[in-house]
Amino acid sequence: MATGVNCRSCGHAGLKPVLDLGRTPLADRLVSAAQLAEQEPAYPLQVAFCSQCSLLQIIETVPPEVLFCEDYPYYSSFSDALLRHSRDNVLDLIRRRDLGSQSLAVELASNDGYLLKNYVEAGIPVLGIDPAEGPAREAEKIGVRTLNTFFTVELAKRLAAEGRQADVIHGNNVLAHVADTNGFVGGIATLLKDGGVAVIEVPYVKDLIDHREFDTIYHEHLCYFSVTALDHLFRRHGLYLNEVKRLSIHGGSLRLYVEKVERVGPSMQELLALEAAERVDRIDFYHDFARRVEHLKAELLVLLRGLKADGRTIAAYGAAAKGATLINYVGIGRDLVDFVVDRNIHKQGKYMPGQHLPIFGPEKLLEAQPDFVLLLAWNFATEIIEQQAEYARRGGRFIVPVPVPRVV
Numbered sequence: 008m009a010t011g012v013n014c015r016s017c018g019h020a021g022l023k024p025v026l027d028l029g030r031t032p033l034a035d036r037l038v039s040a041a042q043l044a045e046q047e048p049a050y051p052l053q054v055a056f057c058s059q060c061s062l063l064q065i066i067e068t069v070p071p072e073v074l075f076c077e078d079y080p081y082y083s084s085f086s087d088a089l090l091r092h093s094r095d096n097v098l099d100l101i102r103r104r105d106l107g108s109q110s111l112a113v114e115l116a117s118n119d120g121y122l123l124k125n126y127v128e129a130g131i132p133v134l135g136i137d138p139a140e141g142p143a144r145e146a147e148k149i150g151v152r153t154l155n156t157f158f159t160v161e162l163a164k165r166l167a168a169e170g171r172q173a174d175v176i177h178g179n180n181v182l183a184h185v186a187d188t189n190g191f192v193g194g195i196a197t198l199l200k201d202g203g204v205a206v207i208e209v210p211y212v213k214d215l216i217d218h219r220e221f222d223t224i225y226h227e228h229l230c231y232f233s234v235t236a237l238d239h240l241f242r243r244h245g246l247y248l249n250e251v252k253r254l255s256i257h258g259g260s261l262r263l264y265v266e267k268v269e270r271v272g273p274s275m276q277e278l279l280a281l282e283a284a285e286r287v288d289r290i291d292f293y294h295d296f297a298r299r300v301e302h303l304k305a306e307l308l309v310l311l312r313g314l315k316a317d318g319r320t321i322a323a324y325g326a327a328a329k330g331a332t333l334i335n336y337v338g339i340g341r342d343l344v345d346f347v348v349d350r351n352i353h354k355q356g357k358y359m360p361g362q363h364l365p366i367f368g369p370e371k372l373l374e375a376q377p378d379f380v381l382l383l384a385w386n387f388a389t390e391i392i393e394q395q396a397e398y399a400r401r402g403g404r405f406i407v408p409v410p411v412p413r414v415v
């Protein structure tokens with residue numbers, strides 16, 4: 008049975024359904040105390056596959072203004088691992104592309120300046136573009152010049168006309184978020200200098216499927232990319248995906264090196280071959296994903312209910328967007344988890360979407376000393392467990408929910 012919706016990338020009609028997570032609240036729309044009694048907006052969250060260009064995507068498009076502008080609570084700098092990851096990327100590019108004071112580094116979805124600040128430190132001119140008011144304000148405070156707006160082809164044309172084409176364009180965790188995928192990529196082609204490079208990071212669909220990372224599916228994430236689907240997308244706009252790196256961040260990501268000259272290297276050929284061999288470009292690869300996600304849900308509920316039945320107390324770590332998908336799909340309310348903690352001060356004092364679990368600062372863990380902490384931000388488990396050494400020393404244990412629910 009095909010959906011009546013066209014592919015976001017190639018326009019092909021008749022996407023094939025893969026997973027239906029039901030109607031869910033918006034993952035990053037944290038609830039204030041005053042809003043607790045209000046009806047929360049909820050939207051269908053259905054995943055489908057395009058058999059023409061092999062792009063996995065969600066059917067629903069929530070208006071970007073609703074998702075990313077006011078009160079957008081995500082600040083990249085609350086993860087030390089992400090800051091280190093971004094700094095290494097920039098220093099590598101400065102060296103590889105011999106960037107200097109005559110260069111221009113642009114970041115699409117530059118957030119709070121977490122990445123571009125490394126260019127500023129090196130005396131290299133930057134321009135950030137981000138629609139989220141709070142993070143853009145923080146970026147300006149640390150000297151990262153930021154346009155508080157969405158990136159569009161029109162903006163790219165205006166900047167190019169002003170002589171502001173870029174030597175490097177960064178786009179981390181944004182390509183999957185844009186409602187106009189082709190417009191966004193067309194804008195990159197317009198804004199990039201002929202000899203420039205776009206360095207883009209996206210979660211990798213193969214890791215999502217292989218490791219049952221269903222909770223990274225939410226309305227901000229419209230597309231779930233394979234290298235095959237990305238190659239089709241970029242070539243449509245005269246861009247070439249010449250080099251790819253697989254990264255462990257965010258449960259498995261790709262770093263894409265995209266240029267205006269075609270010189271496809273071995274890293275790209277190897278991944279295209281791997282995807283063909285594992286049929287990542289066919290619906291078969293996604294066939295039993297829904298069943299495997301159902302299993303994870305059952306396994307996690309058995310674990311949590313068993314601990315509660317033994318009279319144990321459970322809290323959670325990471326008021327993450329993926330955490331919202333997980334607690335609402337699995338059905339984790341205050342009957343199982345007492346509260347959530349998060350370092351992000353903009354999230355503290357609010358409540359998780361849907362299940363309305365209260366959010367506190369991490370110090371709450373030592374105050375309440377719950378027996379177990381469910382790591383909703385499992386993608387930063389190593390960093391968080393190290394950080395919470397005192398909680399563990401006092402007997403606390405952690406639950407990692409994905410890919411297999413387990414106590415560590």
Ligand code: DWN
Nearest residue numbers: 081085086180227325326327328329349350351384387
């Ligand atoms: O695509 C996106 C990814 C990259 O980031 C965005 N759409 C939104 C966001 O997704 P998320 O909220 O699921 O991402 P994180 O980065 O996994 O969220 C982790 C949460 O945990 C953040 O709220 C920060 C918090 N945190 C913390 O409190 N202490 C994180 C670390 C590392 C910590 O030590």
